[in-house]
Amino acid sequence: MSMRHVLDNPVRAALLGPHADFAVRRGDVLCYPRDVCPFVGLPDEPDEGTWRNVAALYGPGALVPYTCVDATPPAGWEAAGFGPGVQMVDVGVDATPDAEAVPLTAADVEEMLDLVARTRPGPFLPRTLTMGTYLGIRRGGALVAMAGERLHPPGWTEISAVCTDPAHQGNGFAGRLVRAVAAGIRARGERPFLHAAASNTRAIALYEALGFEARRPVDFRAACVPGVPAQAEAPPAAPARAEPGQAPAGDPH
Secondary structure: OOOOOHHHOHHHHHHHOOOHHHOEEEOOEEEOOOOOOOOEEOOOOOOHHHHHHHHHHHOOOOEEEEEOOOOOOOOOOEEEEEEEEEEEEEOOOOOOOOOOOEEOOHHHHHHHHHHHHHHOOOOOOOOHHHHOOEEEEEEOOEEEEEEEEOOOOOOEEEEEEEEEOHHHOOOOHHHHHHHHHHHHHHHOOOEEEEEEEOOOHHHHHHHHHHOEEEEEEEEEEEEEOOOOOOOOOOOOOOOOOOOOOOOOOOOOO
16 A cells, blocks of 8 residues: 555644644644644544544534545534645745745734735634744735745645735735745745645636646535533643744635
């Protein structure tokens, strides 16, 4: 039987590898703290014990997103889906630093969350920027575009949260930021990859023009833990990390 590629289950690969210090574990299930990243790292072939571990980690009523694993939750769980997507890998990106692309830090989180709320590139939470380097472009002092690093399986880094303020779209900021983030990834000897919704043909066309190609289709899924949410349930926690340093809206990563 052929070995699975590290990108076939990138959430789990990241949590077992370079992002291990984020990992919250219960049995065979890994996850990030819920203010960092919502995706759960399921094993390649989850069983009923896996789903019991998911329930113990997330608690009754929680919505648990997962991707790149062909898994159906057991009876009593409500299955949800965010739709089909595509995983794309760098095959010739012109990875170039950009003088206007400035590193974003914890001091910028409020602006980053506001930009994400207006452009909806996909999950971005109060501590998502601790997953890697995030770069932004400002106009008139305001953050108008950003992109950064999210999942970090061995040898690879995902480019994510690619978004541009609607008033500033059409200026090429998304492409510039993707190339700049890719330059930082390449400088570490790693290779960029990303995800996009299959329906977001505009984003996919941009990424192809930048030098990415589709590696495989993926499904963005979610399952709702049975039961009523417990009051005052604490989210998973992990050791603190030091703080570091959109292509079109609708990208689900």
